[in-house]
Amino acid sequence: MARRRRKTKASDKGLSRKTLLAKAEVIVGNEISEASAIQRIQNRENVFEDQGAVVPDYDPEALLNFIEITPHLAPSIASYAQNIEGYGYQYDYMEPWMADMDSEEAREAVRQALVIEQWVQNEEAALAADSEKSDVIYEIERCKQSLKNAIKEKRTKATIRKWNKAVAAQTERLDELDNPEMTDEEGADNEHEVTDEMVEAKVEEIKLQLRREQYLFDSFFENCCSERSFTSLRRIVREDYEGHGWGTFEKERDGYGRLKRVSYVPAYTVRPIAKQGELVEAIEDDPVTPLSENREIVVNRRFSIYVQIVQDRKVYFKSPGDPRTISRKTGKPYKDEKELKKAEGKDVLPANEIVWQGQHSPKSPCAPPRWTGNLLQVLGGREADETNYYYLRDNAIPYGLLFCSGGQIPTDIKDRLETRLSAEMAGSEGAGKILVVQARPMGKSSADGRAVLPQMEFQSLRQAHEQDALFTGYDERGSDRIGASFRLPPLLRGYTPSTLNRATAIASIMFAEQQVFQPERQDSDWAINKYILKDLGIRLLKFVSNSPTTRSVDDIVNIIKAAAPQGGLLPYEIRQLIAEMLNKPVSKIKEEWAQKPMAMTLAGIGTGAPGQGAPATTEPGFPDEEENDDDSNLNDLARRMGKVEARIRDIVVEEFSALGMDVDVGAAFLNTKTNEGDDDDTE
Secondary structure, eight states: OOOOOOOOOGGGTTSOGGGOSOOOOOEETTEEOOOOOOOHHHHHHHHHHHTTBOOOSSOHHHHHHHHHHOTTHHHHHHHHHHHHHTTOEEEEESSGGGGOTTSHHHHHHHHHHHHHHHHHHHHHHHHHHHHHHHHHHHHHHHHHHHHHHHHHTTOOHHHHHHHHHHHHHHHHHHHHHHOGGGTOSSOGGGTTOOOHHHHHHHHHHHHHHHHHHHHHHHHHHHHSOSSSOHHHHHHHHHHHHHHHSEEEEEEEEOTTSOEEEEEEEOGGGEEEBSSOOOOEEEEEEOOSSTTOOSOEEEEEEOOOEEEEEETTEEEEEEOTTOOSEEBTTTOOEESSHHHHHHHHOTTOOBOOEEEEEEOOOSSOSSOOOTTGGGHHHHHHHHHHHHHHHHHHHTTSSOSEEEEEESSOOOHHHHHHHHHHHHHHSOSSTTTTOEEEEEEOOSSSBOTTSOBOOOEEEEEEOHHHHTTOOSSHHHHHHHHHHHHHHHTOOGGGGTOOOTTOOHHHHHHHHHHHIIIIIHHHHHHHHHHHIIIIIHHHTOOSEEEEEOOOOOSOHHHHHHHHHHHTTTTSSOHHHHHHHHHHHHTOOOOOOOSGGGGSOHHHHHHTOSSSSTTTTSOOOOOTTSOOTTOOSHHHHHHHHHHHHHHHHHHHHHHHHHHHHHTTOOOOOOSOTTSOOOOGGGGGSOO
16 A cells, blocks of 8 residues: 655644644545544634534634733633622612602502503503404405405395305404493593502512512522522633633422523533524513513514534534523523423423623624734733743843953853852852853963963843833733723723822723723623523512722712701611622611701601601700790700711711621711710710
């Protein structure tokens, strides 16, 4: 059997990443056997192509390798993951009034929602009636034409009577549609009437539903991940999203179809199938108010199918909301699970849903990450680091120069000197290297006839060592350009500029929060609400990612100190400020005094009981109502204002102390002191 080696043409070199290895091919006669030596990247990409999957412009694993070997990418990606998903999460109400269902605001909102629901139902009923009316008119015309044809063709009397009855029946139905009051028992005037009983019943229903959803929310997200917390899962997905363009996680259901777990899927092993399937009828929610129930709409969509390939194993997934049964083994759609098992075997399971969160690109669903525009900076920075590494390792700048004139230094002495210097200096093998510069005279003696004595001089280059790194300017510029891809200031990438101060630091953090992190956080929350909370049946609560506190605690305390005594902040607003700053919900004060300025409450101004806004009766430590002189009133007001300030100070200290934070508001909280008898007064 003759064998020969295939020659590689010059034009074949460096064409693509798929032709990086030269392969040996065996020729038998005129047939060439298939090569078996294939790169791992090429093998995986070929398998994806064989399955009809989308091949991205940049290999995801290669992009991940860049992150591992480049110092400027990892800090930016970690900053995104920490500031967008790293602060945890909480639930929030779909509408603010749901936080207090006993308030009049909540009852009025429920009433308006019920009115809107009824109005929409009537509108839809009218549209349905108009559609039916058009169908009836068409049927009347068709029956009349059939009757004319029967008379013209002299059909039997039974046939003519049949068409006459059909025309009469359709005409009667048309009259009923033209006069809907004949079938509306309540009358048109009551179509939007919502009674107090209906509102109260709906309020109680919402209270019960909110308690159920709050328990379900906390229980699910506390236990939905087996190997890590849900916050950790979101951070990992974000790192994939920023690293190579998309992130994925899987939804796992129990035997009853209920969502029970979510798990991480390495995104670089997943691709969408390039060929879009046929249009599929899917059911989506179509609410008109936050209280809408069982309002759905049928839409036609093309759902993507995804394939994961790890070594020689393939697993298929389907998109959330896809009503079809997809084979986990082959990716083929079936009508139901029974048909799937009949076609592929009893052991084959339906595909799970996978949530694909990818960056946008008009060219491909596998969009590249945001930093690929600076790919050359990434590669150049790596090359600069390698150059500096070898430059320093090999001690390109020697430790010093040894000048010798009028003689020659023996090699063994030079080696002994370098060995001693290396032993006394920490570093690489070439740390003690010196450069010897030798100069010998042309003759054997000087101009006056005397013998020339050799002279030696050592010049240290330690100062050059301190500034011997190469490409420092290029590296700094590359770091800034890569950071600009993420729109992150240097502080959030782990660098401390020389111009950094408190003002510039706060400005940098606020810019990143408003322009970068908050929009990304909202997009991420939308996916959780769409693909998880909907499956859990949660419709009155929403998933909200926590954000870092960009305002100083001292600033908040100063605002409260300045505004609360003057009535600029009410007690419930103070609690809202604290809750917003600490990313932690606080219980709402339901008493009436929480809706009034603290000074008015303690002064007894209002129409309720003392301390609730009523005219104050005689209290211990206060003058009787009979004392109405100006001095007495001023003293009384001063004492009451002192109590107001002390109460505000206590509220602030209690709220922060409950969260393990020490806030020193000082004894002179508002530069006011209460009288000695105030401690015995009733607050």
